[in-house]
Amino acid sequence: MKELFSHLSLAQPLYLLLLLLVPLLWLRLSGRSLAVVLWRSLVLALLVLALAGLERLDQAGRAGERIFAFDLSHSIPEQMRHWMAQQELAPRAGDRAFVFAGDSREVTEWKPWLSGELSVAPVMPEQTNLEGLFSTLLSLPPGPRSVFIFTDGWETQGSAERLLPSLGLSGMRVFPMLPQDRPVAANVAVRRIVAPHQGTSGEAISLKVMLENQSVRAVEGNLMLKRGGRLLKSDTVRVEPGTQIFSYQSALPEEPMVSFQANFQPRDPQSDRFSQDNQAAAWVAVHTKAKILLLNGRSGEGRYLEEILKRRGFEVTSVVAGATPPAPTGYHTVVFNNVERARFSAAYLAALERHVAAGNGFMMLGAEGSFAPGGYRQTPVESLLPVELKEPKREEKNRAVVLVIDKSGSMREGNRLLYAKEAAKAVAGQLKDNDLLGVVGFDVEPFVVLPLSPLEKIRGSVSAQIDRLKAQGKTYLYPAVVEARRQLERQRTGRKHVIILSDGETGGSGSDYIDLVAAMRREQQINVSAVAIGDEANIPLLKRIAQYGGGFFHHTYDPATLPQIVLKQIQEKPEEGPMAEKDFTPAPVRDSRLLAGFAEKSYPPVKGYIETELKRGAALDLLLSREEKSAPLLASWNYGKGRVAAFTTDLHGGWSREWIRWTA
Numbered sequence: 001m002k003e004l005f006s007h008l009s010l011a012q013p014l015y016l017l018l019l020l021l022v023p024l025l026w027l028r029l030s031g032r033s034l035a036v037v038l039w040r041s042l043v044l045a046l047l048v049l050a051l052a053g054l055e056r057l058d059q060a061g062r063a064g065e066r067i068f069a070f071d072l073s074h075s076i077p078e079q080m081r082h083w084m085a086q087q088e089l090a091p092r093a094g095d096r097a098f099v100f101a102g103d104s105r106e107v108t109e110w111k112p113w114l115s116g117e118l119s120v121a122p123v124m125p126e127q128t129n130l131e132g133l134f135s136t137l138l139s140l141p142p143g144p145r146s147v148f149i150f151t152d153g154w155e156t157q158g159s160a161e162r163l164l165p166s167l168g169l170s171g172m173r174v175f176p177m178l179p180q181d182r183p184v185a186a187n188v189a190v191r192r193i194v195a196p197h198q199g200t201s202g203e204a205i206s207l208k209v210m211l212e213n214q215s216v217r218a219v220e221g222n223l224m225l226k227r228g229g230r231l232l233k234s235d236t237v238r239v240e241p242g243t244q245i246f247s248y249q250s251a252l253p254e255e256p257m258v259s260f261q262a263n264f265q266p267r268d269p270q271s272d273r274f275s276q277d278n279q280a281a282a283w284v285a286v287h288t289k290a291k292i293l294l295l296n297g298r299s300g301e302g303r304y305l306e307e308i309l310k311r312r313g314f315e316v317t318s319v320v321a322g323a324t325p326p327a328p329t330g331y332h333t334v335v336f337n338n339v340e341r342a343r344f345s346a347a348y349l350a351a352l353e354r355h356v357a358a359g360n361g362f363m364m365l366g367a368e369g370s371f372a373p374g375g376y377r378q379t380p381v382e383s384l385l386p387v388e389l390k391e392p393k394r395e396e397k398n399r400a401v402v403l404v405i406d407k408s409g410s411m412r413e414g415n416r417l418l419y420a421k422e423a424a425k426a427v428a429g430q431l432k433d434n435d436l437l438g439v440v441g442f443d444v445e446p447f448v449v450l451p452l453s454p455l456e457k458i459r460g461s462v463s464a465q466i467d468r469l470k471a472q473g474k475t476y477l478y479p480a481v482v483e484a485r486r487q488l489e490r491q492r493t494g495r496k497h498v499i500i501l502s503d504g505e506t507g508g509s510g511s512d513y514i515d516l517v518a519a520m521r522r523e524q525q526i527n528v529s530a531v532a533i534g535d536e537a538n539i540p541l542l543k544r545i546a547q548y549g550g551g552f553f554h555h556t557y558d559p560a561t562l563p564q565i566v567l568k569q570i571q572e573k574p575e576e577g578p579m580a581e582k583d584f585t586p587a588p589v590r591d592s593r594l595l596a597g598f599a600e601k602s603y604p605p606v607k608g609y610i611e612t613e614l615k616r617g618a619a620l621d622l623l624l625s626r627e628e629k630s631a632p633l634l635a636s637w638n639y640g641k642g643r644v645a646a647f648t649t650d651l652h653g654g655w656s657r658e659w660i661r662w663t664a
Helices: 013-028 034-051 078-085 111-115 130-138 160-170 303-311 346-357 380-384 409-430 455-466 478-488 510-524 539-548 559-570 657-663
Strands: 008-010 054-056 065-071 096-100 104-107 145-150 173-177 188-194 198-200 204-213 219-227 230-239 242-251 257-266 279-287 291-296 315-320 333-337 361-365 387-389 399-406 436-442 446-454 495-502 526-533 550-556 585-588 612-614 619-626 629-639 642-647
Touching: 065 130, 078 111, 096 130, 104 130, 130 145, 130 160, 188 257, 204 219, 204 230, 204 257, 204 279, 219 242, 230 242, 230 257, 291 303, 303 315, 333 346, 346 361, 346 380, 346 642, 399 409, 399 446, 399 478, 409 436, 409 455, 409 559, 436 455, 436 478, 446 455, 446 478, 478 495, 478 510, 478 526, 495 539, 495 550, 495 559, 510 526, 510 539, 526 539, 526 559, 539 550, 539 585, 550 559, 550 619, 612 629
Parallel strands: 065 096, 065 145, 145 173, 188 279, 198 279, 291 315, 291 333, 333 361, 361 642, 399 436, 399 495, 495 526, 526 550
Antiparallel strands: 008 054, 096 104, 188 204, 204 242, 219 230, 219 257, 257 279, 387 612, 436 446, 585 619, 619 629, 629 642
């Protein structure tokens, strides 16, 4: 029993005098049962022990240490100082006391500074740094302790929240102490300036100044914003109780770092008694504008592009490439805009290649003076570009065509399936002996009518095989397209084409079809076209299949026109040179890194482009397609540490008139 009581301690032993009430309780309860008297006596005794501050000693034979910390900063009003000095829960013998403000220290006497007997505080009263106090407490030797902090909680330095997890792990118990009727501080604080961490010189950035009015009334005053110490803006503002944000804009100067300072001056000094928190600052790292060298083939050809680039915040040097064009050194990106190879020396092009490989950019725009027509084959520029330069060729290419024909029950209507079969037979008659033909029918599953084979081997049996198609079942297109891809992917023919004929819903997810046909176009160079029959077909999806598949789309209500439509698309066309001049509609490629920041899903058409082919490892960002023709419009890749892009149409309005209007 003695050992048990040796581990107990009383914080306020005078409260034990209340135990004298127990005999009075017995007299009052005389006549009651003994159990009732004992029970109520026990309750009274426990209440008295609680008031006396009964606590258990630790293994070292002492109670957990108690620490009292008093805020002496100027933000503590007189009323709260008086309350702190009169606290009943005051340090007793063995307790420790700290005072704090901008810094903190342990003291033996603390009341003189609260009562005003001593006017010079031992800490910096202009600031409040709770984080500094917590850091001091955490530096004490480990041990159980309770910390009672008397403060208004307004920090002007540091952030106490950063050390809260460490306090919890240390086993230290922290008790914030506030009066029941907390005095309202007449104070307006500039909490912070919200600004981007970095920007580009000349760029207009947004700044937000956060003010906090801690009183219950609105406060009027003057809010000044400075940049690098010079006044940028001065406004008369009215700050309502609570937090309020004021927004500004400022252009960044050509300096490595720039500071912004906000300062609030109240109209009535009595409405803002604590001036130490009336200012805040923020720093922004400033990058110089990216410098672009725009080399043009003719005067005036670069005016549209120059305007666009300057609007985007670039510093542009635009010149006609003469006998001695500016060196690439010092420019982040060099752009060749319809300028022929003959304008440059071999040494210049070699220097350009090294400049890009070292971590800079290069871009070529398409026109008659660019790519292969401009004479860049077998030059360092050809190595730089993400596309193969294509010379005119007249060689005859064989073709591989797979017809994917809907044979669901709805194809009976209007003899749709009959005309689709006639279209397939007409295709077989049009193709040459060294061409390949395959036919896949589908309802809910694919049905291989004619495996992909050379016409010279199957011409005699084509009609009979195609006539095996019978209209029945529902519609699910996706597996049939997968089967067509399987048949074509290993063929080495010059052209590979899938033509879909359907009159109904395709079934499945639209995104699955887009991913599939885009991969077929990108990985196996298979063009996918689609023909919609009637008004029940999934026209929007079939259009997108043709767009992303690099093929054509046609919609007909007359099944009798099917043979003519399909034949028109597979007719032999003469090979064209590297300049194609027709109407072409660009299609974005999914997961384009170069266009990741653009929300556009469609782009204006172009009237022509320079034909190229995507190099292995390059990224296709925009493609052009018309009927069986498809080619890169925008392609990019990494070259050494640099980045290179090829835009195969012009940007001076010859082929790109709609693009010029679109970007204006």
